[in-house]
Amino acid sequence: MPSRAAAASLDRLDVLVNNAGVSGPLGEPPSGTPAATLREVFETNVVGVLMVTNAVLPLLRRSPAPRVVNVSSGVGSLAHQTDPGHYMSGLPASATYPLSKTALNQLTVQYARELRKDGILVNPAAPGACATDFTKDLPFPITRTAAQGAAVVIRLATLPADGPTGGFFDDDGRVPW
Template structure:
């Protein structure tokens, strides 16, 4: 399968690949205590997977795990601040002790950053914060968990991006690209570029890594102004997380298919 094919057309072969003795695929979703991340955990749990709920806030994380468990999901909490080296290292140790490997990593945690974000007005700290979480955080978590992913028979990495990071769309007259943003949008462009570089390095390893856009969902990230539900936004991540062996890698998707870089 090539990167220009639509993963929506593929079967969820990964639901039976790379599983533990009890038949469960092991996944970790960062920023999973609410919004799109929580719905990704719901969707992966519905596949019969064991899902780690990565989140900084102890109370929200425990509440999310409780809700998921009550709904029949094999969920477990993973204390995780993607901007903190020690926190990420501890999360990797927790997963290794619990499962011995990781099959799927969904890098969902992200921030929009404060206003204003016009490049002539944006505070440098706003840009730093967006890049630290949305880009460096993804690299930090991915690298810490790669040893565990390499132990999987069918490892998958999904980076939650946004079409506002598409330079093609940003430079297409009349295209809907959201507000001018030198922090959030630029950080997603950076994340897309990093995703491509990972795919190039890992191409011969069996690890599939792709970027996915959930669309403009109503979450606290945007003050609930979005027009899609978090459940709708989670769909692309669930598809990319469950790609079959030989599926695409180093590509960018939304619900309609391939997004141009």
């Protein structure tokens, strides 16, 4: 059994990575999306993040350098979605995954605003499309590995105390909102 001091030191959480996500039906346009489908995606991708984050906030507050990284996506960037020169603007219109990631980004900003005073840095990460079961049905080949996508998550999880909070980041730096 650990000593009281050792047990107390284990009673904290240094890093929370919210990485659960569902896409909803691929290629289903907003005009054909049932409200129940949108609710299901938001329940996992946004409400789930809120519930888990709120549940562990007491543990994060006990950490000397707490970090929260919410795994988002470049499709959550309104700038990418509306820039005719960006490949994401050519993706099929969808009312599920892109909306949920934009909402996740805003939730992340709100947490960052609230928790900065506590020293908790909160940022969304855009790991890029990685070759996983999640992306296997996309209409283009994915060659990026999960390890490559995790690099930005690791960077944000290990930020120094004066690091950014409430920014949106990928491998190249800031992602435009």
